[in-house]
Amino acid sequence: MLEQYFDLSPETAALIRAVEKEISFDTIEKIAQVNQWKVLRAFQKNRVSAAHLSGTTGYGYDDIGRDTLDRVFADAFGAQDALVRPQIVSGTHALTIGLFGLLRKGDTLISATGKPYDTLEEVIGIRGEGNGSLKDFGVRYEQVELLADGSPDLAGIRAAARKGPKLMTLQRSCGYDWRSSLSVEKIAEIIGIIKGESPKTLVMVDNCYGEFAETREPCEVGADLMVGSLIKNPGGGLAPMGGYLAGTKEAVELCAYRLTCPGVGRECGASLETNRMLYQGFFMAPHVVKEALKGAKLAAAVFERLGFSVNPAPDAARTDIIQAIRFGSAEGLKAFCQGIQAGAPIDAFVTPEPWDMPGYENQVIMAAGAFVGGASIELSADAPMKEPYIAYMQGGLVYEQVKAGIAIAVENLRKKKLVSF
Ligand SMILES: *Cc1c(COP(=O)(O)O)cnc(C)c1O
16 A cells, blocks of 8 residues: 555556565674674763763863764774764765875875775875875875776785785775675785785775674774764764774874874864764664665665666675666666655655766766765665666665655656566
8 A cells, every 4th residue: 555655556566565575684684683782882881871962162172972982983893993073074084084194105005996986086196186185295006906897806905915005995885886895704805915915004994885784894804994974874864974983093093183183183173062963873873774774685676676787686795785776778877866866755856967076077866865965874876977877876764765765766767668567
């Protein structure tokens, strides 16, 4: 009887029902169970109390809420230390703090997983000039290309590590690329190779979209630093902004000096009224990630059934919340994104169109109807407008809503005769 709410055809409603019946969420539930207890224990261990939920103003000295939240993140993520700040404006900013925190003039940075996320190209200096990139500051950059199948080139990584670079970076999630994301097990293997060749080389993991998708995080398998955005997984949909860096004491301290100023470091930065939302969001995060993973799995199964290539496959082990679907046509991609938008609680009435997004090379179409601006832990879909027209869908605070978005998208494709069933 669900079809009545969104003008779904009986065929679309039946398809979604049938696919849902065939898939199992057991693994996803088990992972969430472990992560929820991990987070709960981190709260308890650090004696979080009501006093931590309110914040400071001005310089933000002695902000016990902020400082304790750093400890909660560190403990839940198996890191020695962490910085969790509303002043970090995005994932790109958090990654930039990590890169500039650890690298100095004359150092070499090597990406072990091919080209970095689009927005980092200008940070590193692959694109653009004179804007204060790492390159402008005398940091050299190289990358180890992925193999033809999109997997990391372990021999190439070994050879690169042998040169003894200051820092090597790994990107856990596929981002806007049709490749497998890196499991934490694979990250452990790569870190083993790097440290085996060059113990002094630091390893930083771009952990965006990965938090709580597995029971371990990169810091638990030897990463010196891992970095992410609070408007993705670890904000649990409640964090209104922010980012985090977690890792070794030394790495986090260097990042703190870049976050604010040398000397001042982590001692400053008022939390205003954000502490409660960051705490509550982190507490909710394992559960919210579970909802998103269930939605991603349903999408994979539904669109695979309709004949599209999907990545990851419905039954594949997941290490991030991204679900890629290859539509093969601009119309299919747009119909999908417009369907996802029509399933949103906010701005469901707008029709997304491709636009020139700052920091990205191609035009991008985005479906996003979020309570928090641009939050991609909320159901959203992004896609660069280029062959072969792949949509990257992620997020969903509530599985039942993700299901609505998927159903409306399928109905949209069906109405436009882009699928038949
Ligand atoms: C989202 C993301 C980023 C950048 O985060 P923004 O908040 O969009 O700046 C970097 N790397 C990966 C893998 C991401 O998914």
